[in-house]
Amino acid sequence: MPAVEVVIEGIGLGVFVQQIVHAHILRLEIEGRRVTGATWRKNGRDITMHAGREVILTAGAVQTPQILELSGIGNPDLLARHGIAPRHALPGVGENYQDHYCTRMNWRVTQPVTLNEQTRGLSLPRAVLQYFATRKGILTLGTGMAAGFVKTRPDLEDADIQYFFMHASYADAAKRILDRQPGMTIGVTQLRPESVGTIHVQSPDPFHQPAIAPNFLSAPADLIAMRRGMQIARDIVGQNALAPYVSHEMSPGPDCSSDADWDEFTRRNGQTIYHNTGTAKMGTDPMAVVDPMLRLHGLGGLRIADASVMPTVVSGNTQAAVFMIAERAAAMILA
Ligand SMILES: Cc1cc2nc3c(=O)[nH]c(=O)nc-3n(C[C@H](O)[C@H](O)[C@H](O)COP(=O)(O)OP(=O)(O)OC[C@H]3O[C@@H](n4cnc5c(N)ncnc54)[C@H](O)[C@@H]3O)c2cc1C
Structure with a gap:
């Protein structure tokens, strides 16, 4: 699932979907206790967009924890070590990495x-x-x-x-x-x-790949x-x-x-075999990152819907399970 991919196009009845391609997400925007939008870079320009309702993060099990950490969401000690100001303590971000x-x-x-x-x-x-x-x-x-x-x-x-x-x-x-x-x-x-x-940032630079261990x-x-x-x-x-x-x-x-x-x-x-999963796991224990409705623990306005939310890696190839996560996420968002 692409994190940000859209073109501006009309869909009947004056409803518009805005889609932006070839953009690199730098961070999520946080106001008070809520994620309100995201900032990305495209053609050298940084653009911030605010969400009407919710932000859905789908950057995969490698980059989802990176984007959370770049936004100050994660283990405060680890963030501070990499020069990132902690905004919301969530020790499970980037932990629990499972693979085949x-x-x-x-x-x-x-x-x-x-x-x-x-x-x-x-x-x-x-x-x-x-x-x-x-x-x-x-x-x-x-x-x-x-x-x-x-x-x-x-x-x-x-x-x-x-x-x-x-x-x-x-x-x-x-x-x-x-x-x-x-x-x-x-x-x-x-x-x-x-x-x-684990998968964690190794620098505050959004273009510096995270460390995969x-x-x-x-x-x-x-x-x-x-x-x-x-x-x-x-x-x-x-x-x-x-x-x-x-x-x-x-x-x-x-x-x-x-x-x-x-x-x-x-x-x-x-x-x-590239079945990276689990780095923003769903659950209710202290190391869980999202709740069973895929909402970030402790901050409003953000859901995560990708392989990072799997609490344990599935017993087979991961793609079909990610499709099901996306289907369930869509149903929860509509509800
Ligand atoms: C080489 C390879 C072979 C595989 N073969 C199989 C297979 O045969 N069968 C199977 O079931 N599974 C297979 N998998 C695993 C499967 O592809 C993944 O489990 C699945 O794609 C994960 O989906 P996702 O939505 O979590 O992440 P992804 O599919 O990785 O989607 C994340 C998206 O976010 C985008 N993104 C990330 N960071 C940013 C950023 N900062 N700004 C903007 N966009 C960003 C990425 O470009 C990507 O489009 C394979 C994986 C790989 C790499």
């Missing part, structure tokens, strides 16, 4: 059925022709062709690991360069990590869940049904067998 950490396991595939070989050489122009002629072929496929949810312990009520299966493998994951030979990948993600991080794998239980999730993935790929396709495991590879090996691979290989 993902490792990638790769296998060499014995048949030319993967994107690795089908997206290079003559195969690529053939795929382009096929797409335009029949609207079929590899150009109609996403990379995540299958997903799975498993429990790493039988006593768990719900799955705690999600798999993303891709019929492709990276030679260089950082540069997104595919292997030349056929390969496949299973991304392994722990759904409800215990490790919690995910603290991935700081809780020992998370390393154990990841380890078990990868071992189950290895067992699945070892089943007879996949034997005609799988040559060998490339990463972490057969040498990875002890707990220490798995933990080392987890630490070295994993990264975020």
Whole structure:
């Protein structure tokens, strides 16, 4: 959801919506105990606009806490450390950052059925022709062709690991360069990590990105869940049904067998899958930032409606949950 995106346009019956694009929010405006508007910069000019009723902040779990803190809303000590005058003490702003950490396991595939070989050489122009002629072929496929949810312990009520299966493998994951030979990948993600991080301003400059400290794998239980999730993935790929396709495991590879090996691979290989959530969490405890109606605790005139309000990260991809937050927010605002 864009934080500020609109064009001035009439919608029948003399009702006007004003939309401003390519503007960078600098701060919220606060008068007394109420948020009354926002100031943004566009083409070098700072513009302040006051809201008729409410301001709805939807800058996402990274920038929503940044904008709150730039406006003086947050932990007063932290704000003072960064030269920002505290206006409203809310210690939960920027805390409770939760995310999904993902490792990638790769296998060499014995048949030319993967994107690795089908997206290079003559195969690529053939795929382009096929797409335009029949609207079929590899150009109609996403990379995540299958997903799975498993429990790493039988006593768990719900799955705690999600798999993303891709019929492709990276030679260089950082540069997104595919292997030349056929390969496949299973991304392994722990759904409800215990490790919690923070996202806070590191300067009063609104153009200086906030510091993201995910603290991935700081809780020992998370390393154990990841380890078990990868071992189950290895067992699945070892089943007879996949034997005609799988040559060998490339990463972490057969040498990875002890707990220490798995933990080392987890630490070295994993990264975020950009499911940043929780940094302005909804709730009623002292660390909550918004109430169950998405209204900021302690100051009137502001609601937050984005991934930052999730008290805990959802057990799957986050986009659909954000759509639901937006739907619920719209209903609450109308009510
Ligand atoms: C690379 C990537 C891949 C992903 N893949 C998936 C996926 O496959 N499936 C899935 O379910 N989820 C996926 N996600 C996660 C999903 O996109 C997010 O959970 C979701 O978009 C969060 O929505 P949001 O409204 O909270 O924030 P956002 O979608 O980030 O919206 C925030 C908006 O605020 C704007 N903004 C921020 N600061 C300012 C400012 N100061 N001034 C003006 N505007 C500002 C931003 O430009 C942005 O438009 C992915 C995320 C990334 C980054």
